[in-house]
Amino acid sequence: xxxxxxxxxxxxxxxxxxxxxxxxxxxxxxxxxxxxxxxxxxxxxxxxxxxxxxxxxxxxxxxxxxxxxxxxxxxxxxxxxxxxxxxxxxxxxxxxxxxxxxxxxxxxxxxxxxxxxxxxxxxxxxxxxxxxxxxxxxxxxxxxxxxxxxxxxxxxxxxxxxxxxxxxxxxxxxxxxxxxxxxxxxxxxxxxxxxxxxxxxxxxxxxxxxxxxxxxxxxxxxxxxxxxxxxxxxxxxxxxxxxxxxxxxxxxxxxxxxxxxxxxxxxxxxxxxxxxxxxxxxxxxxxxxxxxxxxxxxxxxxxxxxxxxxxxxxxxxxxxxxxxxxxxxxxxxxxxxxxxxxxxxxxxxxxxxxxxxxxxxxxxxxxxxxxxxxxxxxxxxxxxxxxxxxxxxxxxxxxxxxxxxxxxxxxxxxxxxxxxxxxxxxxxxxxxxxxxxxxxxxxxxxxxxx
Numbered sequence: 001x002x003x004x005x006x007x008x009x010x011x012x013x014x015x016x017x018x019x020x021x022x023x024x025x026x027x028x029x030x031x032x033x034x035x036x037x038x039x040x041x042x043x044x045x046x047x048x049x050x051x052x053x054x055x056x057x058x059x060x061x062x063x064x065x066x067x068x069x070x071x072x073x074x075x076x077x078x079x080x081x082x083x084x085x086x087x088x089x090x091x092x093x094x095x096x097x098x099x100x101x102x103x104x105x106x107x108x109x110x111x112x113x114x115x116x117x118x119x120x121x122x123x124x125x126x127x128x129x130x131x132x133x134x135x136x137x138x139x140x141x142x143x144x145x146x147x148x149x150x151x152x153x154x155x156x157x158x159x160x161x162x163x164x165x166x167x168x169x170x171x172x173x174x175x176x177x178x179x180x181x182x183x184x185x186x187x188x189x190x191x192x193x194x195x196x197x198x199x200x201x202x203x204x205x206x207x208x209x210x211x212x213x214x215x216x217x218x219x220x221x222x223x224x225x226x227x228x229x230x231x232x233x234x235x236x237x238x239x240x241x242x243x244x245x246x247x248x249x250x251x252x253x254x255x256x257x258x259x260x261x262x263x264x265x266x267x268x269x270x271x272x273x274x275x276x277x278x279x280x281x282x283x284x285x286x287x288x289x290x291x292x293x294x295x296x297x298x299x300x301x302x303x304x305x306x307x308x309x310x311x312x313x314x315x316x317x318x319x320x321x322x323x324x325x326x327x328x329x330x331x332x333x334x335x336x337x338x339x340x341x342x343x344x345x346x347x348x349x350x351x352x353x354x355x356x357x358x359x360x361x362x363x364x365x366x367x368x369x370x371x372x373x374x375x376x377x378x379x380x381x382x383x384x385x386x387x388x389x390x391x392x393x394x395x396x397x398x399x400x401x402x403x404x405x406x407x408x409x410x411x412x413x414x415x416x417x418x419x420x421x422x423x424x425x426x427x428x429x430x431x432x433x434x435x436x437x438x439x440x441x442x443x444x445x446x447x448x449x450x
Contacts, residue, residue, distance in 0.1 A: 082316025117282030
């Protein structure tokens with residue numbers, strides 16, 4: 001494998017670990033992407049303002065603080081080159097706190113939660129959990145403002161029921177999402193249980209204390225609302241006798257967000273290239289910040305001067321949708337098509353589905369193979385078993401909404417949607433190397449129909 005831009009594998013993965021650990025929510029992920037982009041000269045744009053773009057410069061724009069579009073505005077005419085886009089998503093399956101969350105039961109304080117996305121619930125039991133997210137508050141001058149918080153320390157857990165009280169647990173484990181998974185935060189003195197039950201602001205009191213701990217200059221009078229998620233406090237790390245694996249929360253899909261950010265940062269200024277990281281993919285992408293929303297289309301419209309120009313640009317463009325792929329599980333190999341079971345650490349995966357759950361076609365797949373060959377990176381293919389259902393990504397959504405030629409790729413992963421997922425220690429940098437070729441406009445990837 002070639003190390004692009006002298007980035008050694010160990011350093012690359014260590015920086016990936018830091019990004020994963022520092023990004024417990026989509027809000028934090030975008031905040032950390034902004035820090036990386038600004039360190040490479042990317043300038044902030046606001047949707048509410050007029051844009052005056054200079055060829056050769058770098059820009060980014062966020063929406064709701066949970067989705068981001070960053071782009072290099074190339075020196076070459078975008079009508080001739082099109083835009084090389086990379087898509088990913090910032091959200092991951094998790095447990096989100098309900099508005100009136102406090103529950104006191106038998107002298108224990110719990111928080112009611114909603115299941116966000118297709119969570120694999122069993123692994124959430126007996127983990128050290130913390131809380132992070134976005135708060136909206138009113139200051140003492142009655143101004144409405146927002147901030148991000150992260151408790152960082154372990155403040156909650158979801159205890160399993162002992163095997164002695166559920167002898168069928170290893171055979172018939174059923175989880176009721178309403179009653180079985182509210183995280184436990186503290187013991188309440190039995191004499192105070194009735195008072196705790198009548199209070200409605202226990203959580204907000206602790207959130208206010210956390211704001212005061214994190215920020216010295218915020219003048220918080222009242223917390224108005226919040227979007228908070230529980231997360232596992234265990235850090236990203238290597239696993240295996242030879243450190244073959246990377247274990248972490250939110251590999252799906254912060255790994256792709258990080259790799260895409262690193263690749264875009266190192267793109268030259270020749271052609272226009274773009275990173276699109278959307279929120280709410282895990283719940284269907286239908287929101288103002290999701291891939292089915294207007295965010296990408298509105299940015300593309302501002303890079304063109306007419307509807308005709310936009311159509312011409314899109315026709316010359318391509319999107320790679322990067323989202324994790326299912327690696328063949330050695331204990332459950334019968335869940336995979338025998339000819340299309342990707343192996344960890346053997347390169348990124350082209351995802352194909354005849355029913356368009358993935359947007360790859362023979363042309364976009366061929367382009368990726370050329371890019372991988374140029375980067376000296378191995379690649380694999382994934383097709384779901386014909387007798388099983390297939391997941392999807394933002395790829396088909398972008399292809400439908402924008403009309404851009406699209407390819408779905410991903411890194412082979414175990415335990416997708418678990419609280420702790422597993423991928424290979426080489427594959428993230430393999431994908432990074434291919435994306436560097438993708439953003440290098442000296443490499444012609446034009447397909448000429450005959």
